[in-house]
Amino acid sequence: MASPLFLFLCFSSLFFTPSYSQRQSFLSVNYYQKTCPRFEQILQDTTTNKQISSPTTAAATLRLFFHDCFIGGCDASVLISSTPFNKAERDADINLSLPGDGFDVVVRAKTALELACPGVVSCADILAVAARNLVLMIGGPYYSVKLGRKDSLTSTASSIDGNLPKPTMPMNQIFQIFESRGFSVQEMVALSGAHTIGFSHCKEFSSILYNYSITSESAPSYNPRFSQALRDACANYHQNPTLSVFNDVMSPNKFDNMYFQNLPKGLGLLSSDHALNSDPRTKGYVDLYANNQTAFFEAFGAAMEKLSVYGVKSEGKGETRRRCDAFNN
Ligand code: HEM
Ligand SMILES: *[C@@H]1O[C@H](CO)[C@@H](O)[C@H](O)[C@H]1NC(C)=O
Ligand SMILES: *[C@@H]1O[C@H](CO)[C@@H](O)[C@H](O)[C@H]1NC(C)=O
Ligand SMILES: CC(=O)N[C@H]1CO[C@H](CO)[C@@H](O)[C@@H]1O
Secondary structure, eight states: OOOHHHHHHHHHHHHHHHHHHHHHTTOBTTTTTTTOTTHHHHHHHHHHHHHHHOTTHHHHHHHHHHHHHHTTSSSSGGGOOOBTTBOOGGGSGGGGGSOHHHHHHHHHHHHHHHHHSTTTSOHHHHHHHHHHHHHHHTTOOOOOOOBOOBBOSOOOGGGOTTTSOOTTSOHHHHHHHHHTTTOOHHHHHHHHGGGGSSEEEGGGTHHHHSSOOSSOSSOTTSOHHHHHHHHHHHTTTTTOTTOEEESSSSSTTSOSSHHHHHGGGTOOOSHHHHHHHHOHHHHHHHHHHHHOHHHHHHHHHHHHHHHHTTTOBOBTTBBOOSSTTSOOO
């Protein structure tokens, strides 16, 4: 005898499974095997050389990829440059923090690929694989990236508003941004582990660092010595907006679970980082990942794999750009 719950599960899978597989069925890990057999090698060489010459590349590229995917799917919309007629995604106010190295590694790979197999490889695929290779190179987990994304036909700065998380947003709003894209709270926490690398500009956390309350200059969730060091490092940030601090003060260039170990010690940087440790809905995952790097790597890899197919465009819904910063027409 079928229970209502059982029926509901059957029906929901009937309704949801086809559209889910349809969305991805055109993707495969060996998509370029015949059309561009050197794809993997060229990506490997480009990302390795770039990361060695500019160690900030991995963090820059990972964040660029996240921003690309959350705005209209992983379709390289973030790579488009503005024109006099269109203010593109990358020039939204939030962009100041998308550093050049992430764009540069994609351009380098695209240049090499256009020589080897002209007009074949999309910019969206390049960004997805570059982010994966770079995470792996600095010690993070491997995850598989399916290929065959097309590049977007639009990119507008106005599409950013409310669609990317900001550290000062209430947790419910940050949850909602992930949830509306099909990511659970646990996946959100795992993905936030990306803050184990890279840096943040002082203004991104100044609201909890200075003039926090009448009794305390910084948020009490900071370790006091850490907040003093941050106030010193950022003292001049109004005059010098480029001042920035490592997201993971203990091992800033290594992809590990130190970000989660830092949080309970008051060594988180952004307000949203502190919130993960204090919110009862996320605290358990913070502790789990702090205590078990394998569990973090598995969760992060799975969530990144899911992120990498989010909203991808098939033939007809997009194009293979000739250059990554401009539409073909
Ligand atoms: C949970 C909500 C999140 C918030 C509120 C947030 C916010 C921020 C902010 C404000 C910065 C500093 C930007 C700057 O000043 O340059 C930053 C950096 C960074 N974020 Fe997030 N982020 C979130 C989730 C994520 C996710 C899901 C990823 C990737 C999977 C990610 C990857 C990064 C990386 C790698 C950096 C360092 C960038 C660099 O060093 O160039 N973040 N984030
Ligand atoms: C903190 O508040 C005081 C008094 O309102 C102000 O003079 C000072 O500039 C503020 N400091 C920062 C870093 O915003
Ligand atoms: C850590 O997590 C992995 C993967 O989930 C699990 O197999 C392992 O048993 C965990 N280790 C400990 C010590 O709990
Ligand atoms: C607000 C802000 O800093 N916007 C910058 C976005 O990026 C372009 C260059 O890519 C800058 O010229 C803008 O000033």
